[in-house]
């Protein structure tokens with residue numbers, strides 16, 4: 039790219055990820071996402087919230103192009119990462135271009151040490167050992183616990199350390215954006231807090247953008263700048279994190295701090311939908 043073209047190109051890609059009205063079908067028949075749209079600004083932290091089975095993981099896998107392995111397919115709509123359609127890239131090309139997913143359940147190789155796990159994260163790189171070493175040190179600076187445990191088999195480390203290892207491994211690919219699936223799952227509150235603080239640091243200091251799928255609405259809305267709430271394959275609400283935290287329905291159904299008599303969830307939702315149609 040010529041330098042003259044750079045500013046225009048940058049202006050055109052203030053949005054690092056845009057998901058445009060996608061539909062996803064598993065096994066040719068099971069319709070799971072029914073027109074999902076969302077955007078992540080470059081350098082943003084965006085939360086994708088919702089209960090069990092809402093479609094959060096499916097959305098992330100659609101972005102990282104990992105659905106095919108699950109017999110899933112994007113049948114409508116489009117997804118663009120950093121100005122390019124992801125369906126034209128393999129998952130590895132996408133990683134090389136800077137978009138990587140950290141799977142739910144912190145997939146580390148249990149029989150490898152923490153350090154070996156981190157090294158596996160550099161597999162798409164071609165910039166040599168010295169650069170990879172430097173980034174390993176950077177990962178250890180962000181996750182001091184991983185430095186302490188670098189020679190331990192990851193299968194014997196704690197759940198929090200395994201989640202850190204999974205994020206650290208993703209960092210070794212030098213991502214522009216990380217799709218982080220349920221980082222809080224099964225972890226004690228103070229460990230969750232520790233991990234989200236590191237996410238915040240990575241965002242602020244390395245400029246990594248995050249799309250964060252979480253059932254834990256409370257913590258996600260404290261760290262994200264914007265949130266989308268998903269239910270049965272649709273986005274039912276979205277807004278600035280601060281406004282979602284103050285929203286009565288969100289408080290009642292997702293934060294568990296609503297006032298007064300509980301309405302039926304369905305009632306609130308259909309009201310919302312009506313309202314959205316009218317707007």
Ligand SMILES: Nc1ncnc2c1ncn2[C@@H]1O[C@H](COP(=O)(O)OP(=O)(O)OP(=O)(O)O)[C@@H](O)[C@H]1O
Pocket residue numbers: 064065068070088089090091092093094095096097108109110142253
């Ligand atoms: N490989 C698959 N084949 C068929 N259906 C699937 C497959 N994976 C997910 N689903 C279905 O798609 C829906 C959305 O699942 P998904 O895992 O995306 O939800 P989620 O929001 O990530 O839920 P959770 O919070 O439990 O992780 C569910 O009804 C699920 O049963």
Ligand SMILES: [Mg+2]
Pocket residue numbers: 094095096142219220
């Ligand atoms: Mg999930």
